[in-house]
Amino acid sequence: MDAARSLDVLWVMQDAPVIPVIVLSEVAHAVPLARALVAGGIRMLEITLRSPQALACMRAIAAEVPDAVLGAGTVRNAQDARAAAAAGARFAVSPGYTGSLGRACLDLGLPLLPGVATASDIMRCQDDGLCAFKFFPALAAGGGAMLKAWGGPFAEARFCPTGGVTLDNAPALLALPNVVCVGGSWLVPPDALAQADWPRITRLAQEAVALRPGARASLC
Numbered sequence: 001m002d003a004a005r006s007l008d009v010l011w012v013m014q015d016a017p018v019i020p021v022i023v024l025s026e027v028a029h030a031v032p033l034a035r036a037l038v039a040g041g042i043r044m045l046e047i048t049l050r051s052p053q054a055l056a057c058m059r060a061i062a063a064e065v066p067d068a069v070l071g072a073g074t075v076r077n078a079q080d081a082r083a084a085a086a087a088g089a090r091f092a093v094s095p096g097y098t099g100s101l102g103r104a105c106l107d108l109g110l111p112l113l114p115g116v117a118t119a120s121d122i123m124r125c126q127d128d129g130l131c132a133f134k135f136f137p138a139l140a141a142g143g144g145a146m147l148k149a150w151g152g153p154f155a156e157a158r159f160c161p162t163g164g165v166t167l168d169n170a171p172a173l174l175a176l177p178n179v180v181c182v183g184g185s186w187l188v189p190p191d192a193l194a195q196a197d198w199p200r201i202t203r204l205a206q207e208a209v210a211l212r213p214g215a216r217a218s219l220c
């Protein structure tokens with residue numbers, strides 16, 4: 001197992017209670033959005049590879065917002081991982097896991113938070129030395145009850161539940177001993193982006209940071 005690789009992912013997960021899942025379709029939004037989130041206390045930013053502009057947005061943030069720690073989301077294969085790293089990503093989040101994606105991230109030195117939804121997914125990732133996971137789609141796949149159940153056979157595993165998480169249901173998830181942080185798109189509402197309402201996004205980030213004061217020491 002590559003402990004350094006897992007610890008890097010835990011460093012990303014422990015920085016704040018929420019990793020924002022960000023979908024950007026306009027490059028002009030990238031830098032003010034990143035600054036608004038950082039101003040609210042959220043530094044770990046997951047920019048999803050879901051739009052043709054995503055890599056350009058990442059390059060802009062990497063160049064102009066040094067306080068942000070740029071991550072790439074929706075990384076589905078080795079090619080995505082290489083493109084994200086070239087655009088300045090310092091960590092990668094994937095909806096699922098393949099060995100070729102894991103190897104590419106290892107070669108690139110890109111910490112990977114791989115998506116899991118079943119016990120077999122966790123075991124496959126563990127075989128490749130990973131011990132921290134994005135539980136996706138969290139609410140649809142069992143939510144807190146599933147995380148509690150996994151605490152038995154996978155007591156050492158740590159999770160970032162994502163998918164259906166909100167400001168309202170996040171506290172119950174964050175209270176679980178195997179949850180380090182949650183992920184969610186609610187910090188970056190499409191209408192706030194369209195209106196360039198950066199103060200609203202800073203307020204949403206501040207609310208998210210207040211979900212749990214301080215970082216939890218949580219090693220696997």
Ligand code: 3PG
Pocket residue numbers: 021136162163164165183184185186
């Ligand atoms: C993801 O890609 O992680 C999810 O689509 C985010 O889910 P949410 O929009 O329900 O937060």
